[in-house]
Amino acid sequence: MKFFDEARIEVMAGDGGNGAATFRREKYIPKGGPDGGDGGHGGHVFAVADRNINTLVDFRYTRMFRAERGENGGSSDCYGKGGEDILMRMPVGTVITDLETGERIADLSHDGKQVLVARGGRGGLGNLHFKSSTNRAPRKKTMGQVGERKSLYLELKVVADVGLLGLPNAGKSTFIRSVSAAKPKVADYPFTTLHPNLGVVRTDAGRSFVIADVPGLIEGAADGAGLGHRFLRHLSRTGALLHLVDIAPFDPEADPVRDAKAIVAELEKYDPELAAKPRWLIINKIDLVQPEEREARIRAFLDAYGEPDRWFAISAINGENTRPLIFALQDYLDSLPKPEYAPDPEMDLSPVGLSDEEIIAQAGDEDEAGDEDDADTEQA
Structure with a gap:
């Protein structure tokens, strides 16, 4: 098998699923209120060092890695399923660099080291998050947010004494x-x-x-x-x-x-x-x-x-x-002193995008601005 020690790949984390804007509709329960669930978060893309792999040949023929998209939310407070993550196994000694920024993302210096290279998008919010004392039947929902897309350069530096x-x-x-x-x-x-x-x-x-x-x-x-x-x-x-x-x-x-x-x-x-x-x-x-x-x-x-x-x-x-x-x-x-590998720092696995609280607060600001516009229109 030919030895490959460098490759260029594209990774795409999964997009978040869309929130749902639905209402509870059951017999004998009039005006049941909003029950739209949230969309699932998109899948992440991870890279892990595996001592059983010794070249980057797999990444010369498969250049695109796409994590699964989160499912859309549903009615009856049903939340969408999160997208499946992708785990890319690479040889020990692989250095991962972002081609667009030139930033070194990771150095897989020892077996089992795992890093997050692309984060999935946050799922959208269903309309059940937007109900309030003044808005009993919100029709607002948010769309899932786009996961990270990156062009990566993989460079293998073999580990030898x-x-x-x-x-x-x-x-x-x-x-x-x-x-x-x-x-x-x-x-x-x-x-x-x-x-x-x-x-x-x-x-x-x-x-x-x-x-x-x-x-x-x-x-x-x-x-x-x-x-x-x-x-x-x-x-x-x-x-x-x-x-x-x-x-x-x-x-x-x-x-x-x-x-x-x-x-x-x-x-x-x-x-x-x-x-x-x-x-x-x-x-x-x-x-x-x-x-x-x-x-x-x-x-x-x-x-x-x-x-x-x-x-x-x-x-x-x-x-x-x-x-x-x-x-x-x-x-x-x-x-020679033996290399001591510090414990891998805890990865931030939060999805890409604003938090739920920030989205709801932003939606509240938009609603207030809309009410002021309506009042100005009525006065005119």
Whole structure:
């Protein structure tokens, strides 16, 4: 299945049902009075994070989500039924933005988080609300109010502990295959990875972390070269980045030091906060270097690049030195403070529109204004 990490959708909360203007008409009960019921409230639209979903593919083919309209009120004080709500299930890590205002509505950062994205309209009032000592037979009712309509942009930022960074063919997919059960495509040509892949790395009973492999970044990505910066958003939630460098490129004109520095420059150009994340240098493909030359080749690279705080020399294809690396990663991730999610604030589930009291007060003002107009007309 193709990976989709963004989508644009339309959501329409349900409109409120109309109030009824009816009168009680029963045998032996003359002038029974008003008995029109209220219309039901329109259904709301909710979004909820579901860890069992991993792409936004459902929202690429179904773009319109409409909640049910409230039923109209009826006679005999019968109130209309409220419209059914809609629950849109999305992957954990989805960010919801209002396309018209640019406002971020929600970040579905953890499983089960639920947010209200569009409120249904308030149901109209029946004429039983408008009876008074001076108006025994009101024919006034109100119409249901329109529910919210929104255009939304959905953007998925995968939730992973570690992200892989590097040029195409640096060995990122081979590395994730080596240390996890993930099986991304591996081939001897660049850009074999066209979408993010996630793998779970298990280091011990009850100890594991998630690693994300994204398509390779190349120099000029900020200007649209290669796949550009499109997939770097998936590294924003990680606790650490692994920068894989091919120490033995097939191209004799390739310069690993220059290429590695170019990747860091592109990362800083895209997002300084992302570039500031802890970044470990992983010198890969040491199996392609003769054993007697490895130490000198690695030392020459580090002297030219600048030795980072943490670096490992590995061979992803045969797993050499990958075990010490993943155990070091596990210890580092365990030392980080765990994210604490505050309880979700209580949602305001009140329907859109004026309250019943405000509508009745407004109707009273209109009636008084109408009486004054009638009196002026009679005097004229």
